[in-house]
Amino acid sequence: AEANLDGRGPITYVQGKDNNNVVRPFIEKWNAAHPNEQVTFKEQTDKADQQHDDLVQHFQAKQSDYDVVSVDVIWTAEFAAKGWLQPLKDKMAIDTSKMLEAPVEAASYKGTLYAAPKDSDGGILYYRKDLVPTPPTTWDEMMEMCSIAKANNIGCYSGQYKQYEGLTVNAAEAINSAGGSVLDKDGKPSLNTPEAKKGLENLVKAYADGNIPQEAITFQEEESRRAFQSGNLLFHRNWPYIYSLITTEGSSAVKDKFGMAALPGADGPGASSLGGHSAAISVYSKNKATALDFLKFINEEEQQKFFANQASLAPVLASLYDDTELTTKLPYLTVLKESLSNAVPRPVTPFYPAVTKAVQENAYAALKGEKSAEQALADMQKSIESAGAGS
Known part of the structure; x- marks a missing residue:
């Protein structure tokens, strides 16, 4: 897990089917600003169990071509325990202080953060x-x-x-x-x-x-x-x-x-029960510094707002639940905030x-x-x- 922490260059982002057309636009935005660190989107099916098995096969083969992967909240512990996810600590740490607690808890295993909460549910x-x-x-x-x-x-x-x-x-x-x-x-x-x-x-x-x-x-x-x-x-x-x-x-x-x-x-x-997804860096990635910057980009307020507006995905940033523009468009956000503050991750x-x-x-x-x-x-x-x- 200590290898390639400073690696920079192109990476691949892997996620399930982009039904609401949210993934492509935010990757295009990243790519426009990072000509030497382009992100390629690898789209999986819309079936969660097939997404899970696809990730497992790539991790087992120690392939470096799945740099950043979207993980369902229920997979984090399994993948972390097998040593497949890059721990997000020390120089790989991300700031979770402005996030809701439940998604951060779901992205952690044995007290260490292994993924960046992306959207909640x-x-x-x-x-x-x-x-x-x-x-x-x-x-x-x-x-x-x-x-x-x-x-x-x-x-x-x-x-x-x-x-x-x-x-x-x-x-x-x-x-x-x-x-x-x-x-x-x-x-x-x-x-x-x-x-x-x-x-x-x-x-x-x-x-x-x-x-x-x-x-x-x-x-x-x-x-x-x-x-x-x-x-x-x-x-x-x-x-x-x-x-x-x-x-x-x-x-x-x-x-x-x-x-x-x-x-x-x-x-x-x-x-x-908590739903949602996090973004994790594969331990086999060659360009982990780029991958880490990409995780931080996903967590920025602008992207979080876009996910909410475009796909009614629940943001992981607490402040957005009091954002008048968003709550006018998605009146249920206030109810969801209460739901998420009482949410329990599945086992x-x-x-x-x-x-x-x-x-x-x-x-x-x-x-x-x-x-x-x-x-x-x-x-x-x-x-x-x-x-x-x-x-």
């Missing part, structure tokens, strides 16, 4: 403000309001409950919001607690009694968005990206009838793929009624321990 409660003028602040309050959904013949609440990464997000949010946690601060599973049980049981009970509609067991982000957007849900948990779709799509039945709030918790705002562990598998499979079995919440958590605990995260 947190879960938000969307609600029908025409039917519920004041959103619930606790889970129990929300469940009581389900009578309003019944009276209007629509579903009450849904997140994403298909067996995939989104279910890990939703199960972790339920557990964290009830005061529990999937892993403790030493990275060991801590699922056999009354808080974890209460959290998972909240979902299981709501699904069993119909407050979460039956079809929600097939929902990923897009299916659940369509259910809310077509007017079939009173409350809905999703990421901020759906805001622009609900407000602009012609088919939207709730364009001006919805509000956004923090996810409800046990006795106040709950804990959102930070190099064994993340095994952890998420254990959480998804067991939470899904509990929702379907194949296991009690208690049994599901005990099995989750066992699987994570045997995957090595308990040692």
Whole structure:
């Protein structure tokens, strides 16, 4: 990791599909100012697991052609533990003092920063403000309001409950919001607690009694968005990206009838699962000095504003959440700031793929009624321990 720290010259930046056309313009801007340190964009697919595997293959082959890579917040610990990411300390340090805490925490492993937070993301409660003028602040309050959904013949609440990464997000949010946690601060599973049980049981009970509609067991982000957007849900948990779709799509039945709030918790705002991406420097890069300057460029206010305006990506700089130009265009930023200040990264562990598998499979079995919440958590605990995260 000490090699090529002073190297300067062309670099390659690797990121998933540029759907909102944000990557090319900011790279063009960099290139115009750095004729001898040009950045080439290597575009991956839009599937997160394929992006992950592509990065792993390049790192394993120790290839120097992936200089700066975009890493999902859940990959940082895995890549750092394998020694693939350049630690951002000493002469490679970046200033994180103006950033939100949660994304910085998610970009760190064992107390060292390994990536520059680039954009953040947190879960938000969307609600029908025409039917519920004041959103619930606790889970129990929300469940009581389900009578309003019944009276209007629509579903009450849904997140994403298909067996995939989104279910890990939703199960972790339920557990964290009830005061529990999937892993403790030493990275060991801590699922056999009354808080974890209460959290998972909240979902299981709501699904069993119909407050979460039956079809929600097939929902990923897009299916659940369509259910809310077509007017079939009173409350809905999703990421901020759906805001622009609900407000602009012609088919939207709730364009001006919805509000956004923090996810409800046990006795106040709950804990959102943190999403988002960071930019990391490969230890195999030959031009790390250029790469470091490029990370600092990504973190500048001007680029952060551009990401927010162009792709409704949540900035990592705290000050932008009070920027009037941005909050006028993206009114949800104030809600998102609250969500992010209560956000908890998904379990930070190099064994993340095994952890998420254990959480998804067991939470899904509990929702379907194949296991009690208690049994599901005990099995989750066992699987994570045997995957090595308990040692």
